[in-house]
Amino acid sequence: MLLRGAISRPLTSSAAVRLPTTAPAAALPQNVAVSSSQPSSVTFSISEKDLESRGFVLRRTAEDLDLDQLNSVFLAVGFPRRDPAKIRIALENTDAMLWIEHAKTKKAVAFARATGDGVFNAIIWDVVVDPSYQGIGLGKAVMERLIQELQEKGISNIALYSEPRVLGFYRPLGFVADPDGIRGMVYSRKNKKKK
Numbered sequence: 001m002l003l004r005g006a007i008s009r010p011l012t013s014s015a016a017v018r019l020p021t022t023a024p025a026a027a028l029p030q031n032v033a034v035s036s037s038q039p040s041s042v043t044f045s046i047s048e049k050d051l052e053s054r055g056f057v058l059r060r061t062a063e064d065l066d067l068d069q070l071n072s073v074f075l076a077v078g079f080p081r082r083d084p085a086k087i088r089i090a091l092e093n094t095d096a097m098l099w100i101e102h103a104k105t106k107k108a109v110a111f112a113r114a115t116g117d118g119v120f121n122a123i124i125w126d127v128v129v130d131p132s133y134q135g136i137g138l139g140k141a142v143m144e145r146l147i148q149e150l151q152e153k154g155i156s157n158i159a160l161y162s163e164p165r166v167l168g169f170y171r172p173l174g175f176v177a178d179p180d181g182i183r184g185m186v187y188s189r190k191n192k193k194k195k
């Protein structure tokens with residue numbers, strides 16, 4: 001498990017088991033990151049103005065978000081295909097989301113969202129940047145703002161799953177693995193009968 005910021009108190013076991021089960025297994029990375037840091041003043045690596053000057057618009061709601069196109073970005077980075085109707089429900093149950101629109105094409109090129117209880121805990125999901133737009137700071141731009149938004153709500157524990165190859169992206173954003181030895185666990189009984 002990874003943890004963001006200084007650990008002010010141990011995570012409770014209830015926090016450890018409160019893992020949403022809606023993400024497809026293939027999208028679940030193998031490590032979990034959690035934040036227990038207090039809100040802090042944030043300096044973004046790139047301002048909204050600079051993003052705009054580069055042709056990108058920061059968006060905070062699902063309005064104008066083309067779910068089929070977003071799904072194609074998920075597919076392009078290797079996430080499993082998901083029913084857009086279910087993605088819509090997931091977004092309706094999402095507490096905070098950030099996406100970046102390429103102004104010229106109106107396409108979503110970066111995305112991240114968080115679910116949670118709105119006061120104590122949040123888990124970040126679906127962090128993606130269109131492969132054609134990776135490596136120019138868009139992933140960092142959405143993550144910095146998502147974290148800030150959660151902290152402004154007073155949410156102290158911010159977790160995420162990270163694929164091993166992406167740990168180096170999350171660490172500078174303040175996430176640490178297995179804080180105090182706490183490990184994330186995911187329900188994965190293989191032989192459960194389907195109804």
Ligand SMILES: CC(C)(COP(=O)(O)OP(=O)(O)OC[C@H]1O[C@@H](n2cnc3c(N)ncnc32)[C@H](O)[C@@H]1OP(=O)(O)O)[C@@H](O)C(=O)NCCC(=O)NCCS
Pocket residue numbers: 029077127128129130133134135136137138139140141161162163165166167168169
């Ligand atoms: C991981 C991902 C979201 C990063 O987005 P990005 O826009 O390419 O990253 P940025 O350009 O914002 O990079 C920010 C910083 O992280 C670093 N970084 C980016 N990807 C990294 C990686 N996989 N490992 C280590 N560092 C990484 C960059 O070098 C940059 O460093 P700097 O601030 O010192 O210059 C993007 O590559 C992606 O969508 N990958 C496929 C989907 C995925 O794996 N999502 C995460 C699921 S857990």
